[in-house]
Amino acid sequence: MTAAKANKPFNLFQFIHGYVYGRWPYLYIGIGKGDHPIAKRMMPLFALFSRVFPTKNNKTSQHAIDFASHTIADTYHGKAIPLQTARELVMVNQPIHKPDLEHVIPYTTARAIILENPDHIVVIDCPCRVAKEEHCSPVDVCLIVGEPFASFVHEHQPEKSRWITPQEAVKILEEEDTRGHVHHAFFKEAMLGRFYAICNCCSCCCGAMKAHHNHIPMLASSGYIAEINHDLCSGCGTCHEYCQFSALGFDENYYTVVDYELCMGCGVCVSKCPTDAIQLFAEPSKGIPLEISNLL
Numbered sequence: 001m002t003a004a005k006a007n008k009p010f011n012l013f014q015f016i017h018g019y020v021y022g023r024w025p026y027l028y029i030g031i032g033k034g035d036h037p038i039a040k041r042m043m044p045l046f047a048l049f050s051r052v053f054p055t056k057n058n059k060t061s062q063h064a065i066d067f068a069s070h071t072i073a074d075t076y077h078g079k080a081i082p083l084q085t086a087r088e089l090v091m092v093n094q095p096i097h098k099p100d101l102e103h104v105i106p107y108t109t110a111r112a113i114i115l116e117n118p119d120h121i122v123v124i125d126c127p128c129r130v131a132k133e134e135h136c137s138p139v140d141v142c143l144i145v146g147e148p149f150a151s152f153v154h155e156h157q158p159e160k161s162r163w164i165t166p167q168e169a170v171k172i173l174e175e176e177d178t179r180g181h182v183h184h185a186f187f188k189e190a191m192l193g194r195f196y197a198i199c200n201c202c203s204c205c206c207g208a209m210k211a212h213h214n215h216i217p218m219l220a221s222s223g224y225i226a227e228i229n230h231d232l233c234s235g236c237g238t239c240h241e242y243c244q245f246s247a248l249g250f251d252e253n254y255y256t257v258v259d260y261e262l263c264m265g266c267g268v269c270v271s272k273c274p275t276d277a278i279q280l281f282a283e284p285s286k287g288i289p290l291e292i293s294n295l296l
Helices: 002-006 012-023 025-033 039-052 083-090 149-156 166-179 207-213 238-242 268-272
Strands: 076-080 096-098 113-125 140-147 161-164 182-188 194-201 224-228 248-250 256-258 278-282
Touching: 012 025, 012 149, 076 207, 083 140, 083 166, 083 182, 083 194, 113 149, 113 166, 113 194, 140 149, 140 161, 140 166, 149 161, 161 166, 166 182, 166 194, 166 268, 182 207, 194 207, 224 256, 238 248, 238 268, 268 278
Parallel strands: none
Antiparallel strands: 076 182, 096 113, 113 140, 113 161, 140 194, 182 194, 224 278, 248 256
């Protein structure tokens, strides 16, 4: 509550929205993905609520509940980050105050990184995975970073979350990277308009990735692109199996090629190549990388 009041543009709808999201994330995300059985019954109620408490951007907008529209991307989105960037985010040992990163996070809202107590990290069971009857394992892979978010989530989800050290967070990130899951830094307007979590995402469970594959732009590129050294590529196709964005294929000579439109520069394929034929390179047309050294 105190943090919301300190964030002056934060209105009543955003406060209630953020509280519901943080207090009941499994219900919220289960309904948002359409996996929860009461999802269809709740939508008319959310539509009414949205009209009673209009957002500051559009008084008739229903983007808070309409997961089929593109406007949701402005209020809730993730930026793909390579493993090294994810490591750095959970190992930050000083506060970060970057309130407007429009060049790094290409959305009109929710693009601030204001890390208070960055070593306060909670791991929570992934709401996207838990919402599915058959889901990827393990489920305790979502990292809530910094205050007031970490304490709030743990207070209200004590059975599905636990405090961890930055070193334990790195271990989770590395294990998820080994499984081929993509690291995303997530931002949400109702979470004070800023970064609050690192999720380790798979296309079969993650709501944001499903939206992305349905052409709803909820995910931003890392700012990198994967490139293949054909002198080293054996054409084994191992990397294809791990690409969550379906960006890898074969050319007529059975060398791996990258679809640059689809590639999000997550870096998962890099560690999966047995011949070290893949590297990430910065690609200005895909945005600016989230580099912690620059933020500091």
